[in-house]
Amino acid sequence: MRSASxxxxxxxxxxxxxxxxxxxxxxxxxxxxxxxxxxxxAALVLHHFGSKEGLRQACDEYVLDAIRAGGDADISxxxxxxxxxxxxxxxxxxxxxxxxxxxxxxxxxxVERTERWLAQGxxxxxxxxxxxxxxxxxxxxxxxxxxxxxGDQVGRLLGGDPAETATAVRSARAGLEMLTGGLFxxxxxxxxxxxxxxx
Amino acid sequence: MRSASxxxxxxxxxxxxxxxxxxxxxxxxxxxxxxxxxxxxAALVLHHFGSKEGLRQACDEYVLDAIRAGGDADISxxxxxxxxxxxxxxxxxxxxxxxxxxxxxxxxxxVERTERWLAQGxxxxxxxxxxxxxxxxxxxxxxxxxxxxxGDQVGRLLGGDPAETATAVRSARAGLEMLTGGLFxxxxxxxxxxxxxxx
DNA sequence: GCGTGAACTGAACAACTGTTCAATACTCTG
DNA sequence: CAGAGTATTGAACAGTTGTTCAGTTCACGC
Numbered sequence: 001m002r003s004a005s006x007x008x009x010x011x012x013x014x015x016x017x018x019x020x021x022x023x024x025x026x027x028x029x030x031x032x033x034x035x036x037x038x039x040x041x042a043a044l045v046l047h048h049f050g051s052k053e054g055l056r057q058a059c060d061e062y063v064l065d066a067i068r069a070g071g072d073a074d075i076s077x078x079x080x081x082x083x084x085x086x087x088x089x090x091x092x093x094x095x096x097x098x099x100x101x102x103x104x105x106x107x108x109x110x111v112e113r114t115e116r117w118l119a120q121g122x123x124x125x126x127x128x129x130x131x132x133x134x135x136x137x138x139x140x141x142x143x144x145x146x147x148x149x150x151g152d153q154v155g156r157l158l159g160g161d162p163a164e165t166a167t168a169v170r171s172a173r174a175g176l177e178m179l180t181g182g183l184f185x186x187x188x189x190x191x192x193x194x195x196x197x198x199x
Numbered sequence: 200m201r202s203a204s205x206x207x208x209x210x211x212x213x214x215x216x217x218x219x220x221x222x223x224x225x226x227x228x229x230x231x232x233x234x235x236x237x238x239x240x241a242a243l244v245l246h247h248f249g250s251k252e253g254l255r256q257a258c259d260e261y262v263l264d265a266i267r268a269g270g271d272a273d274i275s276x277x278x279x280x281x282x283x284x285x286x287x288x289x290x291x292x293x294x295x296x297x298x299x300x301x302x303x304x305x306x307x308x309x310v311e312r313t314e315r316w317l318a319q320g321x322x323x324x325x326x327x328x329x330x331x332x333x334x335x336x337x338x339x340x341x342x343x344x345x346x347x348x349x350g351d352q353v354g355r356l357l358g359g360d361p362a363e364t365a366t367a368v369r370s371a372r373a374g375l376e377m378l379t380g381g382l383f384x385x386x387x388x389x390x391x392x393x394x395x396x397x398x
Numbered sequence: 399g400c401g402t403g404a405a406c407t408g409a410a411c412a413a414c415t416g417t418t419c420a421a422t423a424c425t426c427t428g
Numbered sequence: 429c430a431g432a433g434t435a436t437t438g439a440a441c442a443g444t445t446g447t448t449c450a451g452t453t454c455a456c457g458c
Contacts, residue, residue, distance in 0.1 A: 230447085
């Protein structure tokens with residue numbers, strides 16, 4: 001963990017913004033609050049990033065780069081990456097909900113990578129065939145991101161110790177079990193859903 | 200669909216707040232904006248709800264009641280309920296992320312109801328046994344809520360037509376298939392995860 | 399009709415917002 | 429050392445924020 005003082009002011013501001021934006025939301029965070037966290041004046045924030053919107057975009061790009069840098073290997077790397085960097089996680093969750101441009105790009109990228117990955121698995125026999133490959137990829141990715149976005153709620157009900165890694169692992173394992181063996185032993189719900197859907 | 204003018208001013212304000220809070224976030228929404236949407240003065244909003252925070256709590260309670268009223272039968276009823284009421288959905292997603300008291304209560308309630316439901320299914324043989332029943336229930340609920348919270352992203356990649364019901368159904372079906380048959384045909388990922396976890 | 403209380407309003411207030419600007423401190427190049 | 433350019437600041441700005449308040453309109457029981 002790097003200390004706050006050896007970073008350039010610009011980087012300190014960006015980190016402070018990332019944390020504040022993630023914790024309280026962008027609209028609820030003032031430029032002055034970010035400046036105070038970074039130990040600089042509000043004017044300097046604007047000097048470096050032009051405007052609050054510019055600061056937000058800088059955060060977007062930083063998160064995007066950070067995830068792209070770590071996530072080239074496979075999907076699980078992205079998961080580990082996100083588990084490690086809590087402020088990043090929170091910010092990303094907000095960005096996804098607010099529909100920022102960077103978040104939209106990221107979501108699209110991850111979905112497409114996942115769709116290819118699942119198609120490959122299907123060809124090699126370790127992924128079951130799907131009726132709607134696109135919908136499956138989208139749903140799978142949103143499931144991957146769910147504990148991230150709802151991290152506070154999930155963490156609270158699974159022990160809620162500050163070291164979130166343990167609870168994240170517990171949740172990930174439960175998810176993997178459902179995806180491996182299935183949750184339902186027969187297709188009663190699938191049938192019921194189909195029946196309702198055809199109406 | 201009820202028209203805006205037959206409602207009491209208080210109800211109109213609450214509905215306007217629900218929509219605005221959900222669309223833009225609470226911090227980004229001003230009391231004056233809500234008042235304008237409801238066709239009243241800003242002072243009247245404060246007269247009825249005391250403060251902006253009071254207005255938020257009223258929204259919380261309203262959402263909680265609306266969901267409780269419809270969701271007593273089983274889980275799928277909650278799903279349909281949420282699909283129908285888009286403004287409610289959006290507001291709930293924000294509330295879950297912000298960790299409001301009502302959202303926390305709701306999440307806890309749903310998890311506990313789900314855990315009992317899954318335990319019953321396990322006893323009756325239509326749900327596969329789980330190593331960690333609690334973690335499974337929490338994860339399952341967060342998966343249920345994922346397309347809700349990430350609705351904009353999911354909708355965009357699955358056609359994005361304004362009638363969101365169609366895409367929601369598509370996503371729900373893909374999810375149900377994964378939960379019924381499983382996604383992975385063998386346990387390679389589960390084994391890999393266990394191996395990493397034990398380190 | 400009359401009064402009483404609720405619904406409702408416009409104007410005002412202090413605090414805070416993002417942003418600008420002139421001025422100062424700092425760091426490196428020539 | 430001179431100077432150019434960057435980093436950094438405090439003070440000020442116009443606009444918006446949540447909230448207050450005195451006053452007006454309205455409906456209804458006596």
